[in-house]
Amino acid sequence: MSDADDNINEGRRRFMLSGALVVSFSMFPGVSAMAQEVIADEGAAVHIGKATQALAGSLKTNPYLDAWIKIDAAGKVTVYTGKVELGTGVRTALLQVAAEELDMAPSLITFLMADTGASPDEGLTAGSHTMADSGSALLNAAAQVRGLLVDAAAKHFGIDSKQLVAHDAVIKAPDGRSMTYGEAVGLVDLHRVATPTSPLKNPASFDMIGTSLPRVDIPAKVTGGASYVQDMMMPGMLHARVVMPPVYEARLLDTNAADVLKMPGVVKVVRNGSVLAVVAKGEWQAVQAHRALSAGCKWTAGRALPDPATVHRDLKQISTQHIEISNTHQPAGAAVKTLSAKYTKRYMMHGSIGPSAAVALYKDGEMTVWTHSQGVYPLRDGLAEMMSMPKDKIRCIHVEGSGCYGHNGADDVAAHATLIAHEMEGAPVRVQWMRETEHTWDHYTPAMVTEVSASLDASGTIVDWNYALWSSSHNERIVNAGRLIPARMLEKPFVPAPSVPMVQPEGGGDRNAIPLYSIPNMHIMNNFSPTMPLHTSAMRSLGAHMNVFSIEAIMDELAAAAGADPVAFRLKHMQDPRARDVIQLAARKFGWPGQARKRNRGVGFAFGKYKNLMAYVAMAIEISVVPETGQVVLEHAEVAVDSGQIVNPNGIRNQIEGGVVQAASWTLYEELKFDTSRIRSFDWGTYPILRYSAAPRSINVHLIDRPGAPFLGAAEASMGPTAGALANALFDATGKRLRDMPLAGDRLRELIDV
Structure with missing residues (x-):
């Protein structure tokens, strides 16, 4: 470096x-x-x-x-x-x-x-x-x-x-x-x-x-070497910690900065409006000073948060833009049976294992920032606006970070580092957020509501499909300085650029809302909210996790109503030959639907083509349920993937396996805890992720190579299908159709007891 x-x-x-x-x-x-x-x-x-x-x-x-x-x-x-x-x-x-x-x-x-x-x-x-x-x-x-x-x-x-x-x-x-x-x-x-x-x-x-060339980034990670921006050390480096407001829009009134400056190793307390940080020679000294500074701050009340009990009702009220993303009309048979369902998803956090960190150096009128940002050029432009500096005087260099999964705090901590380094000219400054900051100032994945109504004709064919979703952009990345949290807290604050919906076929909250299945009459609405009561932005797969979950769950219900096997029903409605290949491969490798199952066991199937543009994924899974606790374990998964020309087979398997594990955690257990006063998920005890005891037991990934075909991204492709397969397997295991995520834990236990 x-x-x-x-x-x-x-x-x-x-x-x-x-x-x-x-x-x-x-x-x-x-x-x-x-x-x-x-x-x-x-x-x-x-x-x-x-x-x-x-x-x-x-x-x-x-x-x-x-x-x-x-x-x-x-x-x-x-x-x-x-x-x-x-x-x-x-x-x-x-x-x-x-x-x-x-x-x-x-x-x-x-x-x-x-x-x-x-x-x-x-x-x-x-x-x-x-x-x-x-x-x-x-x-x-x-x-x-x-x-x-x-x-x-x-x-x-x-x-x-x-x-x-x-x-x-x-x-x-x-x-x-x-x-x-x-x-x-x-x-x-x-x-x-x-x-x-x-x-x-x-x-x-x-x-x-x-x-399968061995990954070049792995050796240092498994041997304890310097791998992440969190590991960076530079000569003369100072350490800083930032004190964040207890709640959104709270303004800093007073501090005990004079007392903190007397603490061992403390070099400076930096304040600009409500941006507050302590700089010290050593990291532990910075942590101790941060604790003292936090305890001595006085803030205004800030604004109230929404009532978690009414989040999904409120979402329908604040979704003020109604965007039709699909409307097709073709001849079809007469509807003889109609099914309707509503699905919900709560706010979730990125849960990055390593709290966000950055290092910045301001020297000779130029700023260099080492950052885990997913977009160094957009970040540079935002920092230049925030600092009133020419873009060519700011250089952003990517260094891998421990944890990401989307728009977490990486850009914001880079902004903190930039502001602090500007006050400490000539010395590199390392800033790392505290765990509480990482959790409570995350850009959460937005809550969502989806509603679907679909009809079958006498032959068990889907003849119409009406789908609506309520959510936000899912993408509030850095397009101006105001999108950086610290820039909004300055004495002269910046205003974030307005939120706008992402256009299909990529989509944002409506990503994958259009089924790939052949359905003659479809009407799909994206009810877009330009504002959200919590800080939200992009998390792995955006709206695809929820939309594929909803689509694949209702597909199983429609198959049951038609008296058809779920896999055969999907194939009946699928014309894309590559989609058919992965569906058939996953089913064959699993031996679908398998032998008669033991008590509290169930199987499920799901399919998705990420964004209808990228990799095809189909999976068949078996789960086990512990009725007394509501714990759900993914016992066995057979996953088929077509990502075009394969470059590194093990690399794709890594991503699919990791996506299955993470999506299982989201779908079964994760939800942000908050009340009208503040965010309550401030550590791992208050925001549980999938534990080792509930980790998937067996995941087998089968790849279909397409030599010479375009590369199709696979890193996020398994998120939606995993959610859909889990919902379907839970119904098979319990006879209960769960439509509100998270699906496991106390909610499942109480539902089973009914």
Whole structure:
């Protein structure tokens, strides 16, 4: 993490400053401001807008090859990505993609992730877009760079490029002549716009893609090495802790700062409006001073929180925008039976195991921030606005954090670190939130309500489907300074940008609200709330967890009403051949529906295609229920996955298995505790997550590889199907149809006792 290791592409940085490259990021395929922009490259106007729209993935918004791959005269190859490692293994998978098309061993490549001083701007690492966006860009950029180097060598040797073989950064001719990539790059300019076509390798010849290369981020994590931003140590580093208000909108009236300054090791108490922090030489000294400072603060009352008993009723009242996301009308049979159901989901927190942390250094008028933000460029822009600093004077470097799962406190603690470091010029300042802060100032996943009504004809076919949901954006990420919690607490506070719904097909709260099943008549409404009574934002899979839960639960009820097996019923309504493949594979591997079950055991099935754009997932599960306690254990799961071309099989299995475990925790046990006064889930005792005693016993993941097909993101794809399968298995085990999450614990015990 020293300056010597930063590998900034100074030439590209100069181009970015003097050439006025205008780029934008969008989570929606095919949307790019660059389509209307002109790039001025060293004074020569080059219109690349329309041409870039044919490029793969993030090449659309970062079209220059040397934004992705840099080769120096000594042959050192550096590959860049604007995406970040969140524990999903994408660092390894992206490295494999680049290594494959560069024809190099991964160990010979220096691979750098998101850094506003070095990497391309790929916006956010979110929505399972990394492989689809950055993986596709790297696949094509690496192939084009290799092709250019080989062509340059062929011209130099005076032979056809097809006679040359590239391997481990060396290009060899049949007669024994050779040229390194470092020598070849002197004959070609990589500062050029990528082309729509690439000399991609035949998938049948892949050596690296499709193999389970050991994850490069794991060794330090399992040996106690420095792995996370929480582990960072720098010479002369100071430690800070922030004191947060006890409740939303409470303003700081008075402090005991004078007394705290007398405590051992305390260097400074920083205050700006209601932003309050203590800085000390040692971390424990900072913690002790934080306790004293917290105890001596006086705050205004702040605002009341909603009554948890009326959250879902209130949600219908504050959802003031009514957005029709699907309305189809086709001939169908007459309805003979109609089923209706309502489902609810409570607020939940990210529950990051490591409290959010960041390190910042303000020196010579420039701010450097080491952060676990999922979007270093959006964060940089927000920090620049908050600090009234030019963007090029703030550099945000991604360092993996211990815990994420969406928009947690990573951006906010980076803002805290920036504000404090600005007051401690020349000294790096490490800020880590306390556990209570992490829990009570999280951006919670929003509560939701869904209602569905569906009808069958005489043949047991679904003929109409009416679905409505009530929720918010599920995405309040950093688009201006006001989206940063500390910026709203300053003496001169910033106002957050208004909340807006995310557009289909990605969707936000309405993600996956449109079933993939073939249903002739569908009407689906997203009742959007532009405000929420609690701080909310993105959590893994956004609304897909709830929407797939609702869809898959009612599909089982419809199957029962039709007198059909749940798997056969799904296949009857599914035309997508890849969806049918995963449904059939999961059922076959499970031996669906299996033998007669023991008492308090049940089986369930569910399917989902994440966002109807990404990976296909189907699963069959068996659960056990302890009636006396309401504990539910996922005993056995067989999961089938189609994520297109597989890069790292074990990496996908890691994500599917982890998603099943986390979604089981959400669906069965997790809910935020609060009352009208304040958030009450301030530690692990007051916000229980899945315990080892209830962890899934067996999860088998079966992958369908599609060589040459586009990469489909899989990291969030198992969340919804897990929830749906659990709901269906619980009905099979207990005869009770549970529609309000969380499903297990006291609620289940009381329902069984009825």
